[in-house]
Amino acid sequence: MTVKIPRDKEYDYTREAAETRRRFLNEQTNSDANHVGQFSFEPSVLQGNIENFIGVAQVPIGLAGPILINGEYAAGEFFVPLATTEGTLVASYNRGMKLLRESGGVTTTVVDDAMQRAPVFVFKSAREARDFSVWIKENFDEIKIKAETTTSVGKLRDIQQFPASRFLYLRFNFTTGDAAGQNMVTQATQAACVWINEVYPYIERFQLEGSFATDKKTSFVNTLHTRGKKVVAEATIPAEKLKKIMHVSVEQIFEARLASQFGGYLAGVNNNGAHSANGITAMFIACGQDVANVAESSAAAVYAEITNSGDYYFSITLPSLIVATYGGGTGLPTQRECLEIMDCYGAGKAKKFAEIAAATVLCGELSLGTAVIADEWVSSHERLGRNRP
Amino acid sequence: MTVKIPRDKEYDYTREAAETRRRFLNEQTNSDANHVGQFSFEPSVLQGNIENFIGVAQVPIGLAGPILINGEYAAGEFFVPLATTEGTLVASYNRGMKLLRESGGVTTTVVDDAMQRAPVFVFKSAREARDFSVWIKENFDEIKIKAETTTSVGKLRDIQQFPASRFLYLRFNFTTGDAAGQNMVTQATQAACVWINEVYPYIERFQLEGSFATDKKTSFVNTLHTRGKKVVAEATIPAEKLKKIMHVSVEQIFEARLASQFGGYLAGVNNNGAHSANGITAMFIACGQDVANVAESSAAAVYAEITNSGDYYFSITLPSLIVATYGGGTGLPTQRECLEIMDCYGAGKAKKFAEIAAATVLCGELSLGTAVIADEWVSSHERLGRNRP
């Protein structure tokens, strides 16, 4: 018969319960979890964050910065904690931050903000679904009231409609304050749907999620319509800074950009930049974010051009950056400390954190982008030096 | 003038250097990093994994399992460490593991295995690029030799060609043993490209990456052609188990599946399942993987059907699961311990780890999928109980 992982029904969030499970593991698998078992806080703080707690992953954090940001919420210089095990990642972002500091900083703008739950309602035929779509529009105010009964923070902004076959897919867009808000919008949408299901007579059935949210997935609907924050980070890098610090010319980097963004278009990428996932993931692990949201938060759209003055305008738009400065893992000991390094813990800080994340990503894009080219340039140089035909 | 993060040129991977940086942070930002500063190992182990080390993120680990797997590399029962701060995640995967245990386990198959670097070569016109494509085919053996001079592990399997405009985008596919292999294939491809660039006369320039890799991005090319391991996890769940443990019928879950996969198709998702990113991310953080690869590793393709006997066949294909059991962060203290819980540390274990990850993902899909429906069913039930017309 299958053994069961030990749980203590009363006192499960304790050092003892964790140790009991580690001993059980040791017996079952003949492996040790000594380092895992060393953590600096009381397990009682973990209620609501983990089940069957056995200890911690100690993920090394490196410090990058300062990064200079001209944001609406983040203004000035910031140090950014990056949790990763990938060598050179911190150094690379740091190098990009230096370039941007000397270039006047990164301008950041939060251009949209919405968290979704996307129920689908099923009807006898498309015609009943179409009629329902009119009803949804006409009864928005009432639906909003029902949804917001479950939350003091979440506000139902609008409901998008996507009819197909005998279904009406809806996308409930909420603002969720400084929480990421996935649970908040689930409960609110559930409340609204239960009410709709009661009062509208022709519904065959509904599902609380019809895959239009699209939670923990990248998708065109999210890229087009935001999930979490949509943030733009942009900067104009003077040609001489690019040359001095990165050893590449504006023409070289732009030429490489054109070739790689054409490749990305052909390859069907959800991100025509270089490696935004690296910076985002490292910040997410350090700062107690829901790291699985890297699936959607790593989507990106780079736009770059040479300015009339011969400098390099570079921007990155993150269409679905999901961040929180409150709730979830943000209050855990090391996670909160990391948020506090950037003064990003607690109420009123989510957009600030989103701006710092986007600015950090931009620094990393320019750092990797130029490194690749500088190498290539060197090899071209060698080749030319060999006097080839 | 901008302050600089302190570094010790000689002894930077020490407790003292880390503490110096934390003190610096405290001065600069008026924040503390007390918990961050508490770790259980010597920083000297971190060389090659991090720069500007200040301490660690302590990410709670919960234990799920045992999961029963009928794999070619992973056979039997395993306990799975999941590092996350999202409440209910561990419980949900655990619940799915129970269902699958009682249903005879998860069958796993690694169906493809390749890591890429994708250089682009630029020519005067499409015609020269087309001629070059012939040359690449004819000279594959020599190119393979040049590439493999840089590695004893990596093997160049084949080179895919994607011509467009005056470019030839190439995709070098390598097997990389038990390392994820991104750096390995970069060096090998670089060596091959430098040689190609020397001997083939008509190249205008080349870039080591033309966005066809597509590293840390999700893309159609990766979904079609694998990045890392392509793994299938599948199982047939007896109808009575689904009813007993998950409280849903096969018809209910399949009906919901059809509606949600239709929604996902319309929404343009890279994953027509529920939340594979959750399980993958939690295993990646615990086990020292490159967590930013969640961007591509979270892609998934679910296929489900009702069998002739009325049971539920469910499968998930992970087309680009990037895992390592050697190198990168796998050897760090807590990370190695987590791999060892599953006997997945070191040489010869990467496919085993891939199978466990895919099997875990499948359990999570069925757990969330049925929970959503059971709720809906309850609410439908209430509604019916109210005797509505």
Place this chain on the structure above:
Amino acid sequence: MTVKIPRDKEYDYTREAAETRRRFLNEQTNSDANHVGQFSFEPSVLQGNIENFIGVAQVPIGLAGPILINGEYAAGEFFVPLATTEGTLVASYNRGMKLLRESGGVTTTVVDDAMQRAPVFVFKSAREARDFSVWIKENFDEIKIKAETTTSVGKLRDIQQFPASRFLYLRFNFTTGDAAGQNMVTQATQAACVWINEVYPYIERFQLEGSFATDKKTSFVNTLHTRGKKVVAEATIPAEKLKKIMHVSVEQIFEARLASQFGGYLAGVNNNGAHSANGITAMFIACGQDVANVAESSAAAVYAEITNSGDYYFSITLPSLIVATYGGGTGLPTQRECLEIMDCYGAGKAKKFAEIAAATVLCGELSLGTAVIADEWVSSHERLGRNRP
């Protein structure tokens, strides 16, 4: 020096001018255009439809039907003219129409209707673009007035916003009566943009089209948000009809459907059905539609399931079906006749035509879908007959 195609400045839309050009062609290319030169109408009717007229393509038309439709605009039986040179196409659609006639007909519903022009406005940075987005919302009524000055038919329904980098991409959605309306919305949007450009001070420049329309292209934005009509055609086929007429069982067709829609999802299709382009193109050529719109009109989303009673529910959603019954080529001699066969020429008929097109497409899907399976079934049968292990 290059020769020039002859044109008559005054009388160019005449039989003589056409003949002059055919003679010129004969001299230049040593080819004849005898059949091309035989047409049954006065070229004067072609003003606004063609330049450098030399004659006509005689595209054979086959007749399919009657098709039985339960539409809101098309109700009853219709004969459908299909212009094609692909053998079996007409026969195949005809066969599907028979199945659907015996199954009670096709239900059709127009669920959305909009034609777009999508200008992009360029700003100094994302922040100015974001502020402009607020202004656009606040000034919608005025923008609508300006846009509608250019047309008595087109109505500006709403303006969707897609901010990215320092751009604001807008999607002006119009209803356009019975015209396809591309030119109508272009002029209306142009008028609105010129006014916006005059009154809003911070615009760097604008382009009348920023690729969000997406005219003559398939795209996710069109699939999600309609271009032209979004039409659903659906039917429930009794199991015995499927067996009697198509020689397949519901289980066989559904099993094949699951496998092919999974393949389509993986392949990244814009159409998870079989061949909607065939029927749409043949109707478009016959009926004077803008046939190049097949690029977007051929997008489709099939949803099918087995009903509780064991019959086959099948639906196809055409998200971007662009049709006209007025303007463009609809008034030309053969084209008008073909529209009149279905009583679809002129004012008030566009949605009727859209319904007939969608219903026709559905018949073709079921015809091809079942033919493929019946063949396969035969070959399986042979195999089994050979008594293989």
Place this chain on the structure above:
Amino acid sequence: MTVKIPRDKEYDYTREAAETRRRFLNEQTNSDANHVGQFSFEPSVLQGNIENFIGVAQVPIGLAGPILINGEYAAGEFFVPLATTEGTLVASYNRGMKLLRESGGVTTTVVDDAMQRAPVFVFKSAREARDFSVWIKENFDEIKIKAETTTSVGKLRDIQQFPASRFLYLRFNFTTGDAAGQNMVTQATQAACVWINEVYPYIERFQLEGSFATDKKTSFVNTLHTRGKKVVAEATIPAEKLKKIMHVSVEQIFEARLASQFGGYLAGVNNNGAHSANGITAMFIACGQDVANVAESSAAAVYAEITNSGDYYFSITLPSLIVATYGGGTGLPTQRECLEIMDCYGAGKAKKFAEIAAATVLCGELSLGTAVIADEWVSSHERLGRNRP
């Protein structure tokens, strides 16, 4: 009871049979098909091209050209027949051809050539499917022999494999000479599959098409791997020609290009150009192509840049251009004449036709692209003339 369209079992491809059907139509629908009934050839030529023939669509043809092409198959000046009812289309392509003539012509290169049928084989589990994938590779030579028994023209080039779940999707790539080849490859693949199904023991079932072909659909797999011809058309337009003929500067057109290709990337287009579907469709109707293939043939990838000398390099890659100069509708009276205008009828001409089509498309892209900008520039100019702040 439903009336039936009259057919003559013996003599159905006659003027009389067509007239009988038109009279029937007149009785049933009270509409006339007088113009439809006027055609210049004997219906006997239509066997294999149409069923239930009633007459023809007379689609007006305009002449554009000459276009100057530097192709490998098409070299020199050509006149291009375009069948359309969309006013300005011919004029616009003509204008582009003038620009390109004065700029030295369009360079065209066929870079790939393959037509597909994509069967899917179903197995008990992914493991059997994976083993089968090895068998397919090992038995390629035999499979090729079986496939080619059905055709003297078609050659099986290679078989791509796409494993997922318990399926193995295969993509049989053939060269098909001067026919489009869809039927040819269907029969050849069917023959191969029947044989495979007989000799390989573990197949549950197979379908001749698993949606990886992707016939009459646009898809990422086709964009990546060609369907029909993959053709590149490219040219460098001197800055002064652009200014003189099109009234725009290189900087203006490139700036507009960057904004619109960014928009297209965000919108999820299958074509980041302007309107390739227009030229392709008009050529396809005139020249007896399978016009429904516009669905896939309209996919395109534009790449443009400013050269070191300040001129404009512009290219368009058509990844899935399906053309025939033999078979299908190519031999019908007006269709053959149109092919002969370009000396493109019959054996050995398919690549020539593909080059002319791609070159024509390029001319249309530059014509529309510059027209849009010139307008915008005028309006900007007006605005500046009004002395705005």
